[in-house]
Amino acid sequence: MSNAVSTTEAPAIERQTGAWVTHAILGIGVILFALPLWIVLMGSTHDAATIGRGEVPLLPGAHALENYRAAWTQGGTGVGVGWMLWNSMVIALSIAIGKIAISIISAYAVVFFRFPGRRLFFWAIFITLMLPVEVRIFPTFKVVSDLGLVNTYAGLIIPVIASATATLLFRQFFLTIPDEFVEAAKMDGAGPLRFFWDVVLPLSRTNMAALFVILFVYGWNQYLWPLLVATSADVETVVIGMVKMIGSESNTEWNIVMATCVLAMLPPVLVVMLMQRWFVKGLTDTEK
Amino acid sequence: MDRKVVFNQKLLPYLLLLPQMAITLVFFFWPAGQAVWFAFLRQDAFGIRTTFVGFENFTDLFADPLYLDTIRNTAVFSTGVTILALAVALLLAVLADRQIRGATGYRTLLIWPYAIAPAIAAVLWIFLFHPSIGLIGRALNDAGLPFDYKLNGNQAMLVVILASAWKQVSYNFIFFLAGLQSIPKAVLEAAAIDGARATRRFWTIIFPLLSPTTFFLLVVNLVYAFFDTFGVIDALTKGGPAKATETLIYRAYVDGRVNLDLGSSSAQSVVLMIVVILLTAIQFRYVERRVHY
Amino acid sequence: MATLDLMDVRKSFGPTQVLHGVDLHVADGEMIVIVGASGCGKSTLLRIVAGLETATSGHVRIEGREVTGLEPADRDIAMVFQNYALYPHMTVAQNMGYGLKIRGLPRDEIARRVAATAELIGIGPLLDRRPRQLSGGQRQRVAMGRAIIREPKLFLFDEPLSNLDAKLRVQMRAEIRRLQKRLGVTSLFVTHDQVEAMTLGDRLVVMHQGHAAQVATPMEIFERPADTYVAGFIGSPSMNFLAGRLAEAGQAVALEAGPVIRFADGPRPGPDGMPLTIGVRPEHIRLDAAGLALALELAEPLGSETVLHGRLPNGEALVVKLTGPGPRDGTLPVALPAEALHVFAADGGRRLDPACD
Numbered sequence: 042m043s044n045a046v047s048t049t050e051a052p053a054i055e056r057q058t059g060a061w062v063t064h065a066i067l068g069i070g071v072i073l074f075a076l077p078l079w080i081v082l083m084g085s086t087h088d089a090a091t092i093g094r095g096e097v098p099l100l101p102g103a104h105a106l107e108n109y110r111a112a113w114t115q116g117g118t119g120v121g122v123g124w125m126l127w128n129s130m131v132i133a134l135s136i137a138i139g140k141i142a143i144s145i146i147s148a149y150a151v152v153f154f155r156f157p158g159r160r161l162f163f164w165a166i167f168i169t170l171m172l173p174v175e176v177r178i179f180p181t182f183k184v185v186s187d188l189g190l191v192n193t194y195a196g197l198i199i200p201v202i203a204s205a206t207a208t209l210l211f212r213q214f215f216l217t218i219p220d221e222f223v224e225a226a227k228m229d230g231a232g233p234l235r236f237f238w239d240v241v242l243p244l245s246r247t248n249m250a251a252l253f254v255i256l257f258v259y260g261w262n263q264y265l266w267p268l269l270v271a272t273s274a275d276v277e278t279v280v281i282g283m284v285k286m287i288g289s290e291s292n293t294e295w296n297i298v299m300a301t302c303v304l305a306m307l308p309p310v311l312v313v314m315l316m317q318r319w320f321v322k323g324l325t326d327t328e329k
Numbered sequence: 330m331d332r333k334v335v336f337n338q339k340l341l342p343y344l345l346l347l348p349q350m351a352i353t354l355v356f357f358f359w360p361a362g363q364a365v366w367f368a369f370l371r372q373d374a375f376g377i378r379t380t381f382v383g384f385e386n387f388t389d390l391f392a393d394p395l396y397l398d399t400i401r402n403t404a405v406f407s408t409g410v411t412i413l414a415l416a417v418a419l420l421l422a423v424l425a426d427r428q429i430r431g432a433t434g435y436r437t438l439l440i441w442p443y444a445i446a447p448a449i450a451a452v453l454w455i456f457l458f459h460p461s462i463g464l465i466g467r468a469l470n471d472a473g474l475p476f477d478y479k480l481n482g483n484q485a486m487l488v489v490i491l492a493s494a495w496k497q498v499s500y501n502f503i504f505f506l507a508g509l510q511s512i513p514k515a516v517l518e519a520a521a522i523d524g525a526r527a528t529r530r531f532w533t534i535i536f537p538l539l540s541p542t543t544f545f546l547l548v549v550n551l552v553y554a555f556f557d558t559f560g561v562i563d564a565l566t567k568g569g570p571a572k573a574t575e576t577l578i579y580r581a582y583v584d585g586r587v588n589l590d591l592g593s594s595s596a597q598s599v600v601l602m603i604v605v606i607l608l609t610a611i612q613f614r615y616v617e618r619r620v621h622y
Numbered sequence: 623m624a625t626l627d628l629m630d631v632r633k634s635f636g637p638t639q640v641l642h643g644v645d646l647h648v649a650d651g652e653m654i655v656i657v658g659a660s661g662c663g664k665s666t667l668l669r670i671v672a673g674l675e676t677a678t679s680g681h682v683r684i685e686g687r688e689v690t691g692l693e694p695a696d697r698d699i700a701m702v703f704q705n706y707a708l709y710p711h712m713t714v715a716q717n718m719g720y721g722l723k724i725r726g727l728p729r730d731e732i733a734r735r736v737a738a739t740a741e742l743i744g745i746g747p748l749l750d751r752r753p754r755q756l757s758g759g760q761r762q763r764v765a766m767g768r769a770i771i772r773e774p775k776l777f778l779f780d781e782p783l784s785n786l787d788a789k790l791r792v793q794m795r796a797e798i799r800r801l802q803k804r805l806g807v808t809s810l811f812v813t814h815d816q817v818e819a820m821t822l823g824d825r826l827v828v829m830h831q832g833h834a835a836q837v838a839t840p841m842e843i844f845e846r847p848a849d850t851y852v853a854g855f856i857g858s859p860s861m862n863f864l865a866g867r868l869a870e871a872g873q874a875v876a877l878e879a880g881p882v883i884r885f886a887d888g889p890r891p892g893p894d895g896m897p898l899t900i901g902v903r904p905e906h907i908r909l910d911a912a913g914l915a916l917a918l919e920l921a922e923p924l925g926s927e928t929v930l931h932g933r934l935p936n937g938e939a940l941v942v943k944l945t946g947p948g949p950r951d952g953t954l955p956v957a958l959p960a961e962a963l964h965v966f967a968a969d970g971g972r973r974l975d976p977a978c979d
Binding site: 060063066067070071074075076077078080081084092093143144146147149150151152153154155156159162165166169170171172173175176177178179180181183184185199200201202203208215216220223224232233234236258261262263264265268269280281283284287295298299302305306309310312313314317320321324325 | 332333334335336338339341342343345346348349350352353355356357358359360361362363364367417420421424425427435436437438439440441442443444445446447448449450451452453454455456457462464495498499500503504507552556559560563564578581582585586591594595598599601602605606609
Binding site: 219221222224225227228229230231235239240243244 | 672673674693694695696699700701703704705706707709710711720721724725768
């Protein structure tokens with residue numbers, strides 16, 4: 042792009058300076074973005090007293106091991122972070138996999154069949170886009186509590202497992218599968234389930250990977266719903282657990298909070314970073 | 330929009346739709362209907378008798394100066410988050426897009442806040458702005474500038490806006506960068522030949538071509554600011570001090586959970602529902618129109 | 623190996639009728655090419671035979687067996703698609719064997735047949751590749767292989783060559799023909815390309831607006847086109863059409879352009895003065911000093927021949943194809959040989975043959 046400028050009078054040196062300034066601003070941006078993360082990372086390696094004195098450490102300390110061990114086993118409120126991480130993992134994985142499974146089969150039904158009520162079903166799914174859990178939170182909680190699902194994994198997972206976004210993404214993708222594939226399958230004698238399993242599912246791999254990232258992050262990071270439904274320590278997620286730890290300001294063990302914070306961020310950040318390519322593709326495809 | 334070639338089975342599609350429909354009915358439509366219905370009811374103090382009160386919950390709501398304050402807070406908060414998150418992301422994306430080799434590298438370095446929960450983002454920012462243990466908060470106080478987001482409403486608002494926007498920038502950045510990279514280079518070269526300088530090219534060529542992305546992100550960011558920031562506010566300020574950072578969603582939660590005023594909380598839910606429906610409708614109408622040209 | 627019969631096959635999509643009753647008998651081992659412009663209904667006809675589309679009325683019989691209501695898989699046919707429809711995530715071998723796998727053939731039997739078929743069509747070394755690693759011609763072969771391996775009663779080809787470049791198309795055309803002859807499988811081949819149709823088909827079906835305008839051998843269609851549509855469709859450059867009227871008690875035509883030409887093959891029925899359309903192929907027009915003056919507008923030298931576009935004195939356009947180099951501009955005296963004329967009724971465009979009695 043910057044070469045295009047050179048057609049008039051901008052000399053090469055000026056352009057080089059431009060590139061340097063660009064990198065400098067981007068570098069500052071990156072550092073500013075990473076600053077909170079860095080502070081927490083460093084803080085989690087110091088003892089409570091250092092942080093309590095307000096000497097914000099920007100370099101690593103010597104207490105990393107004990108802080109993380111304390112967080113892992115006791116946490117702040119008695120529940121070990123290890124257990125909370127397990128809960129979060131179960132919930133995030135179930136939500137991601139469940140949403141993908143449920144969405145892909147309903148998208149398959151809506152796209153590859155013609156049946157009475159098809160449009161109605163499609164709109165019913167579409168409308169759920171407009172009903173985020175936040176606007177129907179108490180009635181939904183009532184349903185879950187009537188079903189006896191409070192403080193269970195099922196109560197945390199099932200109510201949020203239907204996804205209009207994922208269904209719409211799969212539908213979009215299915216519409217691009219050439220008609221000839223279906224015809225060839227019919228010629229070969231493959232029925233709809235066989236075609237789904239042998240052709241549609243393998244072709245959807247990239248989409249599924251992208252959605253997995255988005256939905257795993259969503260499931261892991263949920264806040265309002267688990268706040269209501271998971272009141273017992275047995276099913277507490279790490280995000281809720283860590284916010285509870287800072288609830289009582291005065292005697293907060295900040296070093297343990299910081300270690301917990303790092304542990305709570307790690308899984309979704311890793312998933313996003315490692316699957317970045319699919320994630321970016323999936324994100325930009327879903328929403329546009 | 331429809332496939333030409335389909336399978337003929339009659340029962341199978343219904344079976345395939347069953348799981349999604351069952352969950353949608355039980356956990357989406359039924360509760361949403363209940364929310365609307367409760368918005369027209371009022372329970373007595375003991376929760377024993379329920380009476381139909383028509384629009385009274387709504388008129389009470391809009392007659393309540395505190396609710397009007399909440400609306401004002403939400404407006405300030407959402408505008409702040411959206412503008413900040415969009416502007417920073419656009420700046421970084423434009424710069425990253427110039428670095429032909431570095432663009433994806435910078436993307437990797439800026440992408441990770443997306444993965445962080447709003448509530449966790451709030452905790453990260455506590456360590457920056459906490460008056461006694463936060464890096465910036467303490468520095469400000471040491472420099473003689475009194476800073477405590479737990480006491481000063483405006484400072485609290487500033488911190489929740491910063492924390493919320495910080496998390497959203499990476500999402501916007503991904504989209505802006507994708508949008509920028511899809512602008513045909515020939516168009517920019519033509520503009521350069523026409524004599525347009527970099528700044529001018531940005532405002533007359535790039536920005537208009539980016540407007541669909543910007544508009545889409547505008548809606549997404551507003552929805553984010555309205556709903557997904559619950560965790561940020563709950564972890565950072567709990568709506569305080571003195572309700573200075575209480576947004577519509579936070580108040581609906583407090584009225585339902587803490588004050589057990591189901592009627593008012595439901596009325597607030599209905600107001601929020603209307604907001605989402607409007608935002609989604611605007612977004613899809615715009616998307617449809619975009620498809621057509 | 624089987625016969626195919628279509629009886630009064632009709633098809634409507636909502637209010638628009640795309641097939642107006644097509645009858646066709648295909649003999650065992652015969653290669654029939656269905657040719658026509660886009661939208662003429664040729665693909666619909668093929669898809670009805672395949673069972674991918676249901677006819678509104680009429681019958682389809684394969685080897686005398688009624689298959690009208692059967693699923694594609696139950697008709698014992700195979701199809702080569704225009705874009706090949708190779709599954710991108712399967713290897714060449716898996717693509718070819720997929721139909722057999724679904725039919726529940728044992729694994730080693732499938733492997734044996736895949737190997738044999740690959741040998742036959744010369745893609746043996748490609749069996750482990752995926753479609754995206756193949757060239758256009760190789761994909762085309764795999765698509766053929768997928769059809770052949772099934773040993774069907776009937777091959778259906780839906781414009782299988784149209785995605786190839788010109789050179790490869792010629793090569794694959796010959797190959798398909800050789801393979802079809804060798805296997806002796808009854809085939810239906812749809813194309814919009816008249817050269818493909820002429821070179822491939824034992825017989826052609828020229829489709830026009832949902833009708834079979836003519837069903838005949840390539841030479842018959844070229845020499846005795848059934849109507850002005852077929853006459854104009856087959857042959858390149860297209861046949862010239864000139865307006866005229868029946869004259870001399872049906873013995874001759876009086877062209878609008880001037881001359882009166884006596885028919886070489888006998889009188890046409892009808893009253894004198896009946897409007898006619900006279901067709902004459904560009905390559906049949908001769909230079910003749912006593913002929914009409916053709917004012918040249920454009921010359922297209924093609925090397926071994928030259929195509930000249932011009933206008934007759936009365937304003938009618940005429941295209942002439944000459945062997946060797948020709949003039950670039952000026953006027954050219956041309957004559958229309960009586961034995962090269964095709965006579966059509968101006969009304970409806972049907973061919974008018976000499977009265978037999």
